[in-house]
C-alpha cells in the first residue's frame with residue numbers, strides 16, 4: 001500500500017494539525033493489542049504519539065493485518081487524521097490511520113534499550129545505534145549539539161572565523177610520544193594530535209581570530225573514564241592579546257554563552273533525566289597558582305602531589321581542586337596557573353623569569369582545557385623548541401613565525417569531556433557518539 005506524498009509531520013508539530021489528514025513517519029515503539037482496539041505507540045526524534053485502530057471498523061482490517069505481522073522497532077509510514085482525545089496520555093491527541101506502510105522490518109532486539117541498567121557498556125557500544133534510541137542518549141547528542149551551537153554563535157558574534165585544518169600531517173603536531181602513525185603511499189603520515197600549529201598559522205596568515213571544532217587523535221593507551229583515542233576538540237586562537245588573562249577571560253565568556261544556551265533549551269529536561277543542574281558560572285572564575293593549590297590540598301585534604309607529578313596535576317589533584325573550588329570559592333570552575341615550564345609544551349610563552357604564561361581549567365573535578373599565551377617570537381620559540389629536544393619535527397612550524405606573527409593565545413576544550421561533566425555522566429564511553437579507545441574501533 002503506498003501512502004500519501006504529503007510532507008511528514010513530526011510528533012512535536014502534530015498538535016498544530018488537529019482535524020487534518022497528515023503523514024507521519026517513525027519507529028513503532030510499542031503495540032498494545034486489546035480486545036476491541038489496537039494501540040500503536042509511534043516515535044520519532046521529537047517524541048511519541050499514539051495511533052489508534054478500532055477493530056470494529058471494517059476498513060481497518062488490512063491495517064490490523066499489517067500491524068499483527070510487524071515487530072516493534074520496525075519503521076512505519078502512516079497516513080491518517082490527527083484527532084484530539086483527552087483520554088490519551090501522550091499529549092491528548094491520537095492518529096487515526098487510513099493507510100499504513102511498513103518501511104523497514106525490525107528483528108528482535110539484542111537488549112531492551114528502554115532499560116539499560118545492567119546492560120554491559122561494551123554490548124551497548126557494539127549496538128550503539130540501538131543504545132541511542134533510549135531518550136537519555138538522544139538528549140546527550142542534543143546537548144552536545146546545543147553547547148556547540150551556543151559557543152559557535154558566541155564566536156561568530158565576536159568575529160571569529162571557523163577554520164578546518166588537516167588531520168593527516170607530515171610530522172607529529174605536539175610531541176612525538178602519543179601520535180598515530182599511518183601509511184601514506186610510500187611514506188609515513190600522522191594523525192593530528194591537535195589543530196594547534198595550524199590555528200597559529202592562520203594568525204600568521206593575517207586572520208586574527210580563528211576557531212575549529214574537529215577530531216583530535218591521541219595514541220594514549222589509557223583506559224580511564226575520560227580518555228579516548230579520538231575526541232572532538234573545540235579549539236580557538238586569537239591575536240593581539242596582552243596576556244593569558246585575556247585568553248582566560250574569553251574562555252569564561254565562551255563557556256557562559258554555551259551553558260546559557262543549554263540551560264535555556266534543555267535545563268529542565270537535563271534535571272529530570274540526569275538529575276543534574278546546569279549551573280551558569282559568573283565571571284571571573286577563581287584562579288589559583290599551582291604552588292598555592294598544592295598547599296591548600298595539603299592543608300585541607302592531607303593530599304600531597306606525588307614526586308613525578310610535581311609541577312603538574314594528576315587525576316586525584318583535579319578531583320580535590322573541584323572540592324576546594326566549591327568550598328572556598330563557591331565555584332564549579334577553577335583556573336590553575338603557574339605550571340612548571342618543564343611540564344608544558346614549548347609553544348607556551350614564558351615571562352622574563354621563565355614563568356609559564358599558560359593555564360588549565362578544571363570543571364567538576366576534571367581538566368577540560370589547556371590554554372596559554374603563545375611564544376610568537378621566532379628566536380625565543382626556536383630556543384624553547386631546542387630546550388625540549390624538538391628538532392626536525394617542528395621545523396615547519398617554526399617557519400610560521402619567521403615573517404611576522406602577532407602576539408596571540410588560545411585554548412583547546414575537550415568537547416566530549418565538557419558534555420560528560422555537564423550531564424554528570426559516568427564516563428566518556430557514555431558520552432561520545434562513537435567511542436574510540438585502545439580496544440575499540442567498531443562500529
Ligand code: AMO
Nearest residue numbers: 194196227228231367368369370371410411412414
Ligand atoms: P591538551 O592536550 O590539554 O591541549 O588537550 C585539550 C583538551 O582536550 C581534552 N583531552 C581529551 N579528551 C578526551 N580524551 C583524551 N585522550 C584527551 N586528551 C585531552 C581535555 C584537554 O584539556 N593544543 C593544546 C590546547 C591549546 O593550548 O590550545 C592541547 O591540545 O579536555
